[in-house]
Each structure stands twice: as C-alpha cells, then as structure tokens.
Amino acid sequence: MEAKVGKFFESVTSFFSGSDQLPWCDSDIIAGCEKEAAEADKGSEELKNECLTRFSWALVHSRRAEDVERGIAMLEASLASTADPMKMREKLYLLAVGHFRRGNYSRSRELVEQCLMIEPEWRQAQSLKKAIEERITKDGVIGIGIAVTAAGLVAGGIAAALSRKN
Numbered sequence: 636m637e638a639k640v641g642k643f644f645e646s647v648t649s650f651f652s653g654s655d656q657l658p659w660c661d662s663d664i665i666a667g668c669e670k671e672a673a674e675a676d677k678g679s680e681e682l683k684n685e686c687l688t689r690f691s692w693a694l695v696h697s698r699r700a701e702d703v704e705r706g707i708a709m710l711e712a713s714l715a716s717t718a719d720p721m722k723m724r725e726k727l728y729l730l731a732v733g734h735f736r737r738g739n740y741s742r743s744r745e746l747v748e749q750c751l752m753i754e755p756e757w758r759q760a761q762s763l764k765k766a767i768e769e770r771i772t773k774d775g776v777i778g779i780g781i782a783v784t785a786a787g788l789v790a791g792g793i794a795a796a797l798s799r800k801n
Contacts, residue, residue: 656766657732660696668693687713688725695733707733724753728760735763740771 668690675686687709694706710730717723731746744767750760 656762657735658696659698660693662697662699665690665693665697665702684713684722688722688729691726691729695729695736697736700737703733703736707737720753724750724757724760727753728757728763731760731763731767735767735770740767743767744771 668686672683672686672690675683691706691709691713694702694709697703697706707730710726710733714723714726714730717726727746727750731743731750734740734743734746744764747760747764747767750757751764754760
C-alpha cells in the first residue's frame, strides 16, 4: 500500500514539475562548439556542416532562451540547403527540441512528425513526441483547473453579494 501511495505522489510531482528526459547543455560546451564551428569555417563544407550541427544541438539544449532561439534560427537557415534525408531528419528533430524548449508544443509536434515520416521507427523522435503530448495534456489540465477555479470564485462572489442583499 505504501508503495502505491509513494508512486502516486511521485507521478503527481513529476506531472506538475514538467521535467523531461531531454539533456541540457551548459555554456562551456556551447562556447567550445562555437569555437569549433568558427575554426571549421576554413575547412571542408562537410566538416563545417558537421560542426554547425553540433553547435546547433548545443544551442537548442541550452537552459538560456537566447541560445535556444539562436539554435532555432541557425537550423531554419540551413534547412533549405539540406538534401540528405538523414541530415534533414536530424535538423528537423533539433528544431523540434528547440521549439519544445521554448514552449511552442504545436510547432514541435509538427516537426517531430516530419522526422517520423522520414524514419518512423526512430526512438529518439518517438520519445520526444511522447514528451510533447504529455506536456500538451498537462497544460490542458492546468488550464482547465484555472478556468474551473476562476468560475468558482466568480460564482462564490455572486453568491456572497446576493446573500448580503437579503
């Protein structure tokens, strides 16, 4: 019985904490990737693209909103010139992560579904899609709770006002 109660409280806590399984990236790694991308500018096009992909990965996994926005912009700029389906899949996934981090869950879902059209069995994309769906559900439940609470407060205020008049 105690185990069930513990699991219940753990699930409620994780539901409201909104934690996800995506890794975070710190500023040291971002700086290293940025330096590597700048140095690769002198090398081959393939090396440059590889370094920019690593750099954009680091940016969209950052805790800083500015970094995430920068990563999204880099990925969107490079998407049109990407012909290889696997590289397209990777960039779409990273864009989905960036939009997920920014709270734009509908756009993130669209992007991850595009990834899954390229490779339906990609577990990383499936996992992100599940996290997106859970976040959308959580936000909906919280929104409904807020609306119900507000309606209850209004109804209570009206009832109190009517009881004072009588």
